[in-house]
Amino acid sequence: MSQAVVEARAVRKDVASAEGTLSILHEVSLSVSSGDSLAITGPSGSGKSTLLGILAGLDLPSSGEVILAGHKLTAMDEEGRAKVRADHVGFVFQSFQLLPGLTALENVMLPLELHGAGDARQKASDFLARVGLSERLSHYPQQLSGGEQQRVAIARAFASEPRVLFADEPTGNLDMHTGAHVIDLLFELNREQGTTLVLITHEERLALRCQRRVELVAGALAEPEAELSPAL
């Protein structure tokens, strides 16, 4: 097994609520090797999104450790975690999260520009061509269909060539056919770039495409990690 690029050790997440402390994650431990793809499944409210946020360094656990690309996120401040995200992480969201005032091209350019890449425009339009949207560069999100919007989001995620891509229900807002197309695209780029993929999904067929799968039930891993398909 190659070196773990994402690792969670005994991660707990408690939040204060009106009824007292609510425990969302209990002692979750998992590890994802470089180039692997992991599906996190589970019913609504089981803590999937919380776990994803913690693994990606968007949030901090109440206790436990998270290591991402060799950086101990739990020992860093927000600025440090932002730097790790900038260098190693990409996201694809259920609701696409494209900025409505920016064209498709500009949406893809944004992370590149934030990293100070000099060839942002060229690179962004290359990636949009890779997802089949070279004709749509100057369209605004509201002029694009849901599937097209998610393809823009995928182009944006891969454009900064992250080591780890986190996807939160990437097909949740799409019909089956479009969803399938987006899934194909996601795994294709994942393979090409050797990106590590961590995704949350309800969809069985998406989970099945991942090399590994874990299920969260009421904030705990329901069963030990199981190899679902042989590693590539």
Added chain:
Amino acid sequence: MLALRLLWRNWRSGEVKLLAVALVLAVAVVSGIAIFADRLDTTLVQQSNAFLGADLIVSGTQPHRQAWSEEAENRGIEQTRVVEFSSMVFSGDELHLASIRAVAEGYPLRGYVETSHEAYSQQPPVRADSIPPAGEVWVDGRLLPLLNIELGDDIEVGEHTLTTTRILVRQPGESGFAMTGARVLMNLADLEQTQVVQPGSRIDYQWLVASDDSGNLAAFREWLQERLTDHDRIRDIDSSQRQLAQTLETGERFLLLAAVVGVLLAGVAIGLAARQFAARHVDQVALMKSLGAGAGRIRQLYAGQLLILATLASLVGLVLGEGIQRGVASSLQSFFNVALAAPAIYAYVLSFFSGLVCLMFFALPALWFLPQVPPLKILRRELAVNQTQLWIQVVLALAAIFLLVSLFSRQLGLSLSVMAALTGILVMSAGIGFVLLKFSRRLSTNAGSIWRLAVANLQRQRGQSLVQMVIFSIAIMLLLTLTAVRTSLIEDWRMQLPENAPNHFLVNIAPQNVEAVQSFLDQEGVDREPLYPMVLGRLTHINGEERDRSLGMNREANLTWTDTLGDDNEIQAGAWWDEWSSETGLPGVSVEEGLAEQLGLSVGTRLEFSLGGLPIEVEVASLRSLDWQSMNPNFFFIFEPGALDDFSATYITSAYLPNDKKPLINELLRAYPNILVIELDRVFEQIRSIVDQVSQGVQLVLWLTLLGGGLVLFAAVTSSIDGRKREAGLLRALGSPRRLVIGSIWAEFSILGFLAGLVGVIGAEILLWNLQYWVLDIPVRAHPTFWVLGPILGAVCVGTLGAISCRGVVTTPPAVVLREAG
């Protein structure tokens, strides 16, 4: 540069447009007012200095020092000299004690000498472009009949013969009453030959200075002040024309107030626009943070965008403001035929930075939380974001207001009273608004569906409705305040100089001519005051003791007697003749109360006067108040009829002579050459024209500020339009008719506008009371029309704006509206 690119994208998507427009208008309104006010101020000061003929006059019994001249020259300050004295002028056997002014090249430094070629001409006088050439004199019209000469004849001044070439109509530096002899203007070069100036002769040497650079002048004045002796007196417009100076000062304060109101309104608009901008950017920031931008980077990116935006907007605003002030100035110039002074550079700098200050204090607080938006927000949209607390924003905005008000007005009193009033009003209007909103629910239960829907909406978003209402109230309050201040200021000024106030004084009418003069004036239908007898006398003893001369009233006073009390006189203590009886058996005298206080007199005090060496003792019968501004003959001492019968009197009256009746003076003077006519009409005309200029400026500035008010209303309406669009879209999707959707939005904003109008009127009355009482020093009064106008105008304006802003939702398919509104 990423910030620039982001700004451009935000601009394109319309997210910064409102902010930009608010900023541009803020700077435009502020610079328009500030630059215009600065020009008007400089012009008015120069204009009123035209009264003096200079910016400063140093006068004394000795000529000014050579060193002063050299210093002024070094500092680039203009200067000239005047020598003033009384002397006999002769022609043949006729002679007259004239008031003579010998002037040097450059006189006057401010204003003009006006002359004509005919005495008491109906033609407008001509501005002289030089001083009288050596060998020539310009003389008062009344000198001609007095010396029995025509224009072009020679007169003798002392030992020198000079030719009369023009009639002197007006010259700067006249006080109207001080000059008793006919005026003669001559060239200083001729003075020596007259041999009038001898040791011991009473000469007033005046040194006139002026500079367009007021800072330079102030510095010079300071330098000069240290070198003046007890014999030198320094005069400027403040010391010599107190009333006019007061008018100017009040006018200036109004302009400042208007600028302040402009800044406030624009600031509120900026704050609202910034809140909207911030709300729309929460997602964008969360996204950028998830993409790895830290809080520092976000701060840098947004600060960069704002700085660029502020700079560009300030520049555009400045250009617009320059256009506005030029437009205003040129309309004013064509209207009044005055050349406005060039604006000072600091007005531009101040305006430019006011944009940045506005942004910093009004916009930045609203945006402050943005870098702290947690990146997790991108995954969990329901996550609450710690938006900047409203109260922090309000406190910061108040701080900004204080800073800006102080910066613009340089008056702590004005700043403090605006601040205090605003804070009070904020609290009060929030309270009143809360109660009114609550009450409106009960009223609407019987109303139609449109109103019920509207009231339900207002209730549901009570917080937002309240904030909006407070903002509308502030805008309405400020506009009403400005309107009221303007109106009462102008009225107050106009009242200082009533249209038909007497504009000519006739002095030195001989007793034997009284009836003839009276009937002459009456026959010609001249509006005149009664003829008062006048005897010159000096007050020598109080209660039998020689009086303390340090208390004043050392000159000879004009004494009169009458049995009827003048309209503008009022008895404050003691009694008028009909109810008075002497305790001591002495005749009675009525004394003006101010003088009585100064000299320590009360009813019953015995006074002794010396009239041409003859003593007369009287008893104080009453103390009177009187209106010195009425332009009627008024007296410090009025004697009981009969008390002065033993003394020979001359008579005085004042009359209103419109321009077409001016030739009557010539007739009158031909018949009675001893009468002295003091023409105040031209002085009045000039005062009136200055008052008109200030009023006009005030009016135009008011319109500019109204523009700012409109912008605030617009910003406040649009800031809540996103949410309303979503709701309206939903209602449309559910099949509500267009009428109901637009109608309920219109009703909602109308109710808000109506309540805001009501609260605004209350606020305006309070603010007005404060301003009128503490700052502007004009009478306090209530404004009943506001109570009707405020709520109605509020409802109409706000309701219409709301309906217009939302009309898109009924013309666009609901799906699009819902998608756009997110």
